[in-house]
Amino acid sequence: MRSLVVVAVLSLLPVLGASGARADELANIRKAGVLRVATSLSVEPYNYTDASMQPAGSDVDTAKLLAQDLGVKLELVSTTVPARLPTLQSGKADLVISVLAITPERKEAIDFSTPYSVNSNVLIAPKAVSIASYADLGFGLITSS
Template sequence: MTQRSHLVRGLIAAAALFALGAGTAHADLLKDIRDAKKIRIALDTGSPPYGFVDGAMKPVGSDVETAQLLAQDLGVAIEIVQVTSPNRIPFLQTGKADIVVASLSVTPEREKVIDFSVPYAQIQSVVAGPKGVQINGFDDLKGKRVATTRGSNNDKVVTTGAKDAQVVRYDDDATLVTAAVSGQADIIATSPAIVSTVLAKAPQKDMVIKFTMSMVPLGIGMRKDEPALKAWINDWITKNLANGKLQAIYKKYHGG
């Protein structure tokens, strides 16, 4: 074999090794978070009781406490990245947040673009309206004006189920609540927690849940191809469901 042949074979072998290394290399966000001693968690503080601001202007809520417990157990500081329903996933994809803990429903569409942890809670999607209005299902929404939060799972479910309704979308849960309290929105597609918030602010509205559209799990969202981070979060959720800490947080803000 000539010297040239040896050189060519050596280059081919080196290229193969490089390609193998490039194929197996991946980012390790968990290591980056630990090195930085900080985790950036996307939270929606306009979605009570999952996230809201109390009288002392402090972020509170079931998702807020869940995120704080996660950061504490990971041994890093938490940096809250404020999001709304429509920009939860874009903020994650563009690297503005490391993970999302913001009442993010696990859906097949979302699983195509991000990864989810195992469920840490569940959320109902319901339709609520005035007590005297007869609404038993999607068919009864025909021709009616139904308000919801843009980009939420509630938006998707009511848009798909009530094709003949006039769906009005608000940018976040706080704006939806304001619309319901002020009389701009009489029928809403949302979560039971938001219905309770409306009634707390305006008991005279006499709003009741008419029917449940769906029941879906909530997961912690993260970018794809982060196996170490996903494994740590899944293990953390499993342990904190087993020891009751996550249930205690949920019960504190949701009552059950």
């Protein structure tokens, strides 16, 4: 089964020190004093809104630590799951930290950091149940985010 990979998606890898077409991006973030991070706030425990209506989760914590390491303020850009990449590509965010599967199509459009968490999807059933393919599950189309 396809793994769901939680990644910090970077449109501009210079944020983490890699070379790229826009090597001035890190300097621009520092000059602005703000790191704009898009996240969907809809996938517990990674990113969600807590009981106090504040952004929370491991992705939010990662964003806070990254901004702290860069010496800038954090601005979380709340977005829907389908709008994560358009938000990044339109320049409304400097990067995305969100649950996001790495696909060949996405690799052509954006750069990915090293994954920092991997979740495997598994199916558990009694031994008597024979499952050899997706068709045996009786579901329609199965996709990942």
